[in-house]
Amino acid sequence: MRLLASALCLAACLVPIKAFVPWRPDVSDLDPATLHAIKPPPPAALRRHNLQISRAAAKFTRRAHASTTSNSRPVARPVAPLARREDKTSGPIGLSSDPNDISYWVNVDFGSSQKSFRLVLDTGSADTWVPSSECIAQSCLAHRTYGPGDSSTLTFTDNKTFSIKYASGNVEGSIVNDSLSLGPVTLENVSFGLATVVSDDFTAFPVDGILGLGFPSASVQKVPTFLDNLISQQIITKRVFGVHLHRSSDAAGNGSVIFGGIDSSRIEGGPTALKYYSLNTTSHLWSIRLSDVLIDGKSAGFEEGRNVVIDTGTALVLIPPDDALKLHQPISGTRSNGQTFYIPCNTNVRLKLRFGSDEYEISPKDYVGDVVDAGNNLCLSLIVGRSVNRIWEGCTGSLFNQNEYDDFSPPPNCLNSIRSPHNNQDHHPQWLVAFFSAF
Structure with a gap:
């Protein structure tokens, strides 16, 4: 996920969906001759677009005002998740990724046989699932599956099923219970999904399933989430997690995730240097307000702002x-074939995301x-014009968070971001910190 915790998904779609996107443009059969130069949109289309943005901005402002004046009480300022000696944490747990950083996963062992699965860390959804041994779809045959033959402790709930539609792809199946472990953490009697239907979108994806780290209110399965279980089984004492997403090409070692605490060494200035931004929980996702995007220091015309989802699964x-x-118009030589853009491989255009007065x-x-071409001149742009949500919202994946250390807190708390001490332009590990203090 080069653009993972910062896969900027500014989106619009017609049905409520989760932000996880197991998708990437297929360029294997691309003929560069079919690409065309980009042109500004027609005035009527631009007016419609601007109207939708204005309405979304007004809705965000109304809800933000309502949240600060509810019950005639001011909302308390967020408290940084400073570690105390008595706090329990999981300790660092290793992360892995594919060579292109399309996905970051933890190895999770299930049941009595401790069968191991690659589960993508996903802050864009709250549910956990693995493919069922009864699934005969190509997407299941391409991955590890799980069933009664793999664990003597696996139990099925009475007629409890689930169906999840993601921004690309869908799964459905039954809710089951079993133990799971990752790193030094072992959880007993955890409810999760056993997917008997998995769409083909997942076939080529390098992970087997999903470990949901989103809001409990975003759960489709309506069972205790992974973080809920960590708290109830007294593995951790705080609803906090930090994720270090590495860049494979830097050869700087794998990333890590820590539940129940943060790694202060990853924060320039320590935890007290964290900055906070208000959350927009309309979509029950980690969504904050983007003030603008700068291209080589100039505004890209996003002054009215956008909602962006900080999503480690995109x-x-x-x-x-x-x-x-x-975003692509200022990049000289950009070509397109619709929603996908192609840019000169040697482009040196610098993008900055502005949140409030802070720029990243x-x-x-x-x-x-x-x-994508024989002359090695044209490359795929990882910024795609594709709508993934019914509200005009963006989702930021690994691109943004490879540069920053972020702290997430549901209202009355907020998203936090601070620069990593290693975030120079050639090597910048990515950190996410989630601080759940209220639901």
Whole structure:
């Protein structure tokens, strides 16, 4: 996920869906001759787009005002998740990724046989599932599956099923109970999904299933989430987690996740240096307000702002088509075939995301993708004009968070972000910190 915790998904769709996106443009059969130069959208389309953005901004402002004046009490300022000696944490647990950083996963062992699965860390959804041994879809045959033959402790709940539609792909199946472990952590009698239907979108994805780290209110399965279980089984004492998402090309070692605490060594200035931004929980996702995008220091015309979802399960920057066009127009030589853009491989355009008055830079190393032409001149852009949600919202994946250390807190708390001490343009580990203090 080059653009993982910062796969910028500024989105619009027609049905409520989760933000996880197991998808990447297929360029294997691309003929560069079919690409065309980009042009500004028609005036009527641009007016419609701007109207939707204005309405979304007004809704965000109304709800933010309501949350600060509810019950005639001011909302308390968030408290940084400072570690105390008595706090319990999981300790660092190793993360792995594919060579292109499309996905980051933890190895989770299930049941009495301790069968291991690769589960993607996903802050864009709250549910956990693995493929069922009864699933005969190609997507299941391409991955590890789980069933009664794998564990003597596996039990099925009475007629309890689930069905989840993601931004790309869908799964459905039954709710089961079993033990699971990752790193030094072992949880007993955990409810999770056993998927008997998994769409083909997941076939080529390098993970077997999903470990949901989103809000409990976002759960489709309506069972205690992974974080709920960590608290109830007294593995951790705080609803906090920090994720270090590495970049494979830097060869700087694998990343890690820690539940129940944060790694202060990853924060320049320590935990007290964390900055907070208000959450928009309309979609029950980790959504904050983006003030603008700067391209080589100039505004890209996002002054009215956008809602962006900080999503560790998304590998691209997915934004409404008109916004994607805005971001690519200043990049000389950009070509397109619709929702996908292709840019010169040697582009050195610098992008910055502005939250409030704070700016966070994104290196071309993170948004320039694979080469698509024989001359090695044209590369896939990892910023895609594709809508993934019914509200005009963006989802930021690994691209943004490879640069920053972020702290997430549901209202009355907020998202936090601070620069990592290692976030130079050639090597910048990614950290996410989630601080759940209220639901």
